[in-house]
Amino acid sequence: MRRTASCAVDTTLTAAITASVLLIPTGSASAxxxxxxxxxxxxxxxxxxxxxxxxxxHIVRKYYRGPQFCTLRCGxxxxxxxxxxxxxxxxxxxxxxxxxxxxSGDPNGRGGYSTYTKSGPRIEKFxxxxxxxxxxxxLLTA
Numbered sequence: 001m002r003r004t005a006s007c008a009v010d011t012t013l014t015a016a017i018t019a020s021v022l023l024i025p026t027g028s029a030s031a032x033x034x035x036x037x038x039x040x041x042x043x044x045x046x047x048x049x050x051x052x053x054x055x056x057x058h059i060v061r062k063y064y065r066g067p068q069f070c071t072l073r074c075g076x077x078x079x080x081x082x083x084x085x086x087x088x089x090x091x092x093x094x095x096x097x098x099x100x101x102x103x104s105g106d107p108n109g110r111g112g113y114s115t116y117t118k119s120g121p122r123i124e125k126f127x128x129x130x131x132x133x134x135x136x137x138x139l140l141t142a
Contacts, residue, residue: 047060047061047081047090048085048090050074051074051081051082054074055074056073056074056075056076056080056082056134057073057074057134058073058074059071059072059073060072060073060074060081061081061095063098063099063102063103063139064102064103065102065103065113068137069137070102070128070130070137070138070139071135071137071138071139072098072138072139073132073134073135073138073139075132075134079132079133079134079138079140079141080132080134080138080139080140081139083140083141084139084141084142087141088141088142094142097115097126097142098128098139098142100115100126101113101114101115101126101127101128101142102128105126105128108124108127108128108129110127110129110130111129111130111131112127112128112129112130112139112140112142113127113128113130114126114127114128126142127142128141128142129141129142
């Protein structure tokens with residue numbers, strides 16, 4: 001495994017996931033609404049239940065940027081999914097924004113990726129910050 005930018009690269013895992021996504025249709029709401037299939041994990045609405053039953057280091061989502069991926073862990077009040085939910089709200093829209101920023105956003109100097117306005121002055125619309133106590137390729141906040 002090698003590290004590029006701030007997300008981990010695991011070509012074997014990526015190939016296996018890509019093959020399974022192509023061969024096995026998924027019924028989750030997040031997979032159906034995800035642009036390009038870049039987020040892999042349980043549906044956004046069932047993450048709360050998953051985090052109640054698992055520890056802070058439990059991975060609930062992987063967001064892809066080509067062969068690289070960043071993970072979203074249950075986390076704590078200061079990082080991860082619990083932090084995002086408490087400070088910014090969590091729903092399918094937030095999940096899509098995170099996925100889009102990591103998949104096609106520009107590096108933002110905070111170890112993450114951001115999306116910007118497409119016309120007029122370049123204004124940041126959405127930001128992710130990568131790097132937590134649990135891992136360098138984990139989503140801290142968005």
